[in-house]
Amino acid sequence: MTAKTFEDLPGAGRVPRHVAIVMDGNGRWAQKRHLPRVAGHKQGVDALKRTVHACLRRRVQVLTVFAFSSENWNRPAEEVAGLMELLVLALSREVPELHKNGVQLHFPGDKTGLSARVVRGLESAAVKTVGNQALVLNVCFNYGGRWDMVQAARRLAEQGIEINEETLSAGMALAHVPDPDLLIRTGGESRLSNFLLWQSAYTELYFSDGLWPDFDEIELDKALTDFAGRERRFGQTSAQAPGSALPTSGRQHA
Ligand code: IPE
Ligand code: IPE
Ligand code: MG
Numbered sequence: 001m002t003a004k005t006f007e008d009l010p011g012a013g014r015v016p017r018h019v020a021i022v023m024d025g026n027g028r029w030a031q032k033r034h035l036p037r038v039a040g041h042k043q044g045v046d047a048l049k050r051t052v053h054a055c056l057r058r059r060v061q062v063l064t065v066f067a068f069s070s071e072n073w074n075r076p077a078e079e080v081a082g083l084m085e086l087l088v089l090a091l092s093r094e095v096p097e098l099h100k101n102g103v104q105l106h107f108p109g110d111k112t113g114l115s116a117r118v119v120r121g122l123e124s125a126a127v128k129t130v131g132n133q134a135l136v137l138n139v140c141f142n143y144g145g146r147w148d149m150v151q152a153a154r155r156l157a158e159q160g161i162e163i164n165e166e167t168l169s170a171g172m173a174l175a176h177v178p179d180p181d182l183l184i185r186t187g188g189e190s191r192l193s194n195f196l197l198w199q200s201a202y203t204e205l206y207f208s209d210g211l212w213p214d215f216d217e218i219e220l221d222k223a224l225t226d227f228a229g230r231e232r233r234f235g236q237t238s239a240q241a242p243g244s245a246l247p248t249s250g251r252q253h254a
Helices: 026-032 037-057 070-074 077-100 116-128 145-159 165-171 217-228
Strands: 018-022 062-069 103-106 135-143 182-185 204-207
Touching: 026 037, 037 062, 037 077, 037 135, 037 217, 062 070, 062 077, 070 077, 077 103, 077 116, 103 116, 135 145, 145 165, 182 217, 204 217
Parallel strands: 018 062, 018 182, 062 135, 103 135, 182 204
Antiparallel strands: none
C-alpha cells in the first residue's frame, strides 16, 4: 500500500487560507533532554522550516507564527538574548531559501523595543521578499494582541480618524492579510497568551499536546483535517451556514 498523501485525507479540499500558530513547548522539549532552553528554540526553527514547506505544498496562503511575545521580555536575560541572537542567525541562514520559494516575509510587532541590529535584519528580509506570492509568512516578534489594538487606536486618534471596526482593522499589524481561519497551539496549554486577540474573533482553535520542536507535516495534517470538519457559522444558524469551513462573505475577514 502506498503512503497516504495530504490529498487523500478527508477534507483535503478545505485548506484554510490563513493558519496561525502559537509555537509553544520549546523549553520543555529541551528540559526533557537536560539541554539549555535555547536548544529547544533552535529545534523550533527547524520545525518552523518544515511547517513553511508543508504550507507551501498545501497551498495555504498565509502562515502567521508567534515567535516572541510582549511578555517574553520577562524571561531570564540569558534566554531573551539567546532568542534575539537566534532570530538574527535564522534570518541570515533561511531568508535566501525562503525567497527562492516565493515566501513574503512580515514581522508584526513593536519594533521600538528591539535593537537596531535586529530591526535591520527584519527590515532587510521584508524588503527582499516583498514581491513574493507563494506564501505570506508573518513572524510575530515582540507582538502582543493588546499592543496591536492600542497602536492602531492611537494612530487613528492622532490622525483624527473615527474609530470603527473597519478603520481599526486597517490599522492593525495584520491588515495585509485576511483573519486567520485556523489557530493551532502546541505545547498543551489552552490559551491565547495575548496572540491575535482582535483577528481571532471567529478563528477555529486547535490545541495539541505535542511540543513545538516535534511538530511536523503529520501534526499539521491532523489540525487541517480537524478544521475541515468544523462548521463555521459566524453567528448564523446551522441551516444558514451549511458545511463550509471557509468564510464566504467579506465581513469576517476584513
Ligand atoms: C515557545 O516555547 C517559544 C517562546 C515563547 C519564545 P517556550 O519557551 O514557551 O516553551 P515552554 O512553554 O517553556 O516549554
Ligand atoms: C506564547 O507562549 C508566546 C510564544 C509562543 C512566542 P508562552 O510560553 O510565552 O505563553 P505562556 O506564558 O505559557 O502563556
Ligand atoms: Mg511556553
